[in-house]
Amino acid sequence: MGGSIAFLYGIAVGSFLNVCICRLPEEQSIVWPPSHCPKCNTKLKGVDLIPLFSFLFLRGKCRYCGAPISCRYFIVELVTGLLFAATFLRYGLSIDFFAYVAFISALIVAFVVDMEYLIIPDQVWIVGIIVGIGRDIAQIIAGSGSASRIPLPFTEAALPMLPSIIGIVLCGGTFYLIAFVSYLFLSPKTKRRWRNTKGLWAAAT
Numbered sequence: 001m002g003g004s005i006a007f008l009y010g011i012a013v014g015s016f017l018n019v020c021i022c023r024l025p026e027e028q029s030i031v032w033p034p035s036h037c038p039k040c041n042t043k044l045k046g047v048d049l050i051p052l053f054s055f056l057f058l059r060g061k062c063r064y065c066g067a068p069i070s071c072r073y074f075i076v077e078l079v080t081g082l083l084f085a086a087t088f089l090r091y092g093l094s095i096d097f098f099a100y101v102a103f104i105s106a107l108i109v110a111f112v113v114d115m116e117y118l119i120i121p122d123q124v125w126i127v128g129i130i131v132g133i134g135r136d137i138a139q140i141i142a143g144s145g146s147a148s149r150i151p152l153p154f155t156e157a158a159l160p161m162l163p164s165i166i167g168i169v170l171c172g173g174t175f176y177l178i179a180f181v182s183y184l185f186l187s188p189k190t191k192r193r194w195r196n197t198k199g200l201w202a203a204a205t
Contacts, residue, residue: 010084014077099135132164
């Protein structure tokens with residue numbers, strides 16, 4: 001029962017993720033204007049926005065202008081629902097469940113936007129950082145987690161640090177190093193092209 005509820009929750013979140021995927025790369029608001037057909041700009045009604053079912057009922061076409069609807073909308077909703085259900089079955093209703101489904105949502109947006117636009121919006125990794133730090137703090141408050149201790153060189157002291165912050169430094173530093181080293185081997189023409197993007201390459205320059 002819980003897994004089914006998590007699945008329904010996930011497909012609803014997946015519908016919102018589709019909005020983020022469409023609008024974040026264009027630097028548009030994700031709350032305004034309301035959902036509309038990108039072809040005819042007709043405002044969509046509630047019956048047009050039911051996750052999964054609207055796509056199937058409309059046979060992948062806009063009700064108003066007949067323009068095809070990308071199957072990406074259906075796939076994102078379905079995958080999000082399945083991942084939410086799987087996460088619930090693994091962690092139950094817990095701090096980890098809410099943290100991981102939020103992180104999964106951010107990764108889905110990052111993956112699809114990167115495939116379609118070759119960029120990763122800043123909002124995605126900012127959400128990931130907030131989720132990671134929030135999870136650590138929540139677990140410490142709940143008594144199920146603790147801060148890591150980083151030894152200070154040449155002393156016996158140790159600096160308390162949230163595990164998520166350590167992960168941010170290590171993972172973020174690794175990706176930045178990969179981008180920077182790769183950038184050194186690009187041709188001048190490619191360097192100029194990538195400087196105009198908002199992706200990993202641009203962050204390294």
